[in-house]
Amino acid sequence: MLALPRKPRFERQLPQERRRALIEAAIECLKRHGHEGLSIRRISAQAKVSVGLINHHFPGKDGLIAAAYRHFNSDLVGGLRSAVARAADSPRARIRAFLEASFSRPNLDQDVLAVWVVFWGLYRHSREIQGVHQETYQGYVELLRGLLGELAPGPGRPRFNLRLAAIGLAALLDGLWLEWCLDPGNFQPQEAVALCESWVDSLCERQS
Amino acid sequence: MLALPRKPRFERQLPQERRRALIEAAIECLKRHGHEGLSIRRISAQAKVSVGLINHHFPGKDGLIAAAYRHFNSDLVGGLRSAVARAADSPRARIRAFLEASFSRPNLDQDVLAVWVVFWGLYRHSREIQGVHQETYQGYVELLRGLLGELAPGPGRPRFNLRLAAIGLAALLDGLWLEWCLDPGNFQPQEAVALCESWVDSLCERQS
DNA sequence: GCCGTTGTTGTACGATCGTTCAACAACGGC
DNA sequence: GCCGTTGTTGAACGATCGTACAACAACGGC
Structure with missing residues (x-):
């Protein structure tokens, strides 16, 4: 059985970089969908991360906003x-x-x-x-x-x-x-x- | 059994008057709770009517707004x-x-x-x-x-x-x-x- | 006093919301 | 190569959302 080089399922990033990416995703969602863009799920999808990650890097939705x-x-x-x-x-x-x-x-x-x-x-x-x-x-x-x-x-x-x-x-x-x-x-x-x-x-x- | 004069459970109103009351309730909710005030349930409560009434007098939430x-x-x-x-x-x-x-x-x-x-x-x-x-x-x-x-x-x-x-x-x-x-x-x-x-x-x- | 009209109620439904949390896995240190 | 740290995942939860709809009842006409 060969040990094929698998593509990692996700990439770890420094908190500061991930935070910045999440902030930019939030602003992009705001531009695209207005007030309705301010949802954890939309922002997560825009940033291509899972829904749980925002609450790991920010105290909550309001903190991110x-x-x-x-x-x-x-x-x-x-x-x-x-x-x-x-x-x-x-x-x-x-x-x-x-x-x-x-x-x-x-x-x-x-x-x-x-x-x-x-x-x-x-x-x-x-x-x-x-x-x-x-x-x-x-x-x-x-x-x-x-x-x-x-x-x-x-x-x-x-x-x-x-x-x-x-x-x-x-x-x-x-x-x-x-x-x-x-x-x-x-x-x-x-x-x-x-x-x-x-x-x-x-x-x-x-x-x- | 006496037929006691009961208080009617609700009052029928002319559509135009009810519509006006709902509109004013919506604006009051907006003042009190901002964007979160724009919810059927909040507006209904403010106008003291049931949740179903808005969709009877308006094509929907967006119509009321x-x-x-x-x-x-x-x-x-x-x-x-x-x-x-x-x-x-x-x-x-x-x-x-x-x-x-x-x-x-x-x-x-x-x-x-x-x-x-x-x-x-x-x-x-x-x-x-x-x-x-x-x-x-x-x-x-x-x-x-x-x-x-x-x-x-x-x-x-x-x-x-x-x-x-x-x-x-x-x-x-x-x-x-x-x-x-x-x-x-x-x-x-x-x-x-x-x-x-x-x-x-x-x-x-x-x-x- | 009965009846038809229709304004009104309130439950039910499926969707989506924000948050939690146990499990997973990437990466650095040794 | 193993291990600990910790960034990351995704299912699950209860709350709340907008709408639909069947049942109810107030009021006017007769």
Whole structure:
């Protein structure tokens, strides 16, 4: 009887790698099936592992979802941060880079917004999601506020209200993002960038 | 044996009234339990009827949800429309009324946004929800565009781009609404109104 | 007071959910 | 080559899901 080299029935992986694979499978399921994609069995099938494995690497389904939310958030902020870092060293150029990264792939994608929306829907009733939001949203706000803080007000104009300016720009950006994803035919991404830039323009020209 | 006057075991209602009660129960469940509130059994319990009744008055669970979405949408648009109608007969006063209605009860409510977010989460994967969105969102956009169309541009300025102006204002409004509901401590509703008004101001002062 | 209409009830069913856990097996250390 | 560690499997469980349907009963018409 020859000892034929059998293909192993499965492959052991380092916990950190398996966790990452499970997180990415969860996000993929979310894109494909929306809220209904958030099921242990769907995610297991997507990751090509058995149903029991998720509870071995995460405290439970909610733990995996929270981890996926953290991953998704830091991907966004990290992508924006590096887009800004690649830009020319002028405040306006950096803001422009931030806006163009916001209104292009991979962020500007109907699937991506669908994922966000499901997470937001969980926010109110999940302490874990709330915690992750606190962790990561601050990074986003600080990035945006930092960019606006570099701007100089127009000559003879008072320094604009940085807090309100950041709130408003974030809102305009999120709103345009939302609108585009709900109906991509309504306007061009370039137009969204232009609208945001004219908001920034008017910051230096008016009293707020 | 006396024929004691028994209390009827249930009360028959006109289909339209029962349907309305079920829709309101569904929305209440959505506010209370988020996406998990969208279950036949929870909604039945909330409406104090049996589980079978929903399928008698609606084609199914999805039918009820679509009807609830339609109800929720037209409540919003109707409320805004009547707020505008109550305002003074000046373009700016009408816009102000629209904004103040947007940033006050019952629209500005964490529960209400939670309901919207669940509906948005269903949007991508439900033809019915998409259909209702088409029906009702147009009314909202037309209301907003009508208000902006009444505005006169500043002296010597070209008429602003009405389409982009409406898109931008809607985005700013939605974004502020979202931000406030996610973190009500971040800014005051009055500040949101002010931000939107300064957007409208700048429409008449700049070329876009 | 009886009857037909139909709004309403509640059980039953099969599917799917999240979690548990005993058994299995891949891989590193010796 | 054996062994211990532990990543992995998959069946099993009870809970809950949406729907179907037969039986019930409230109410209006006569």
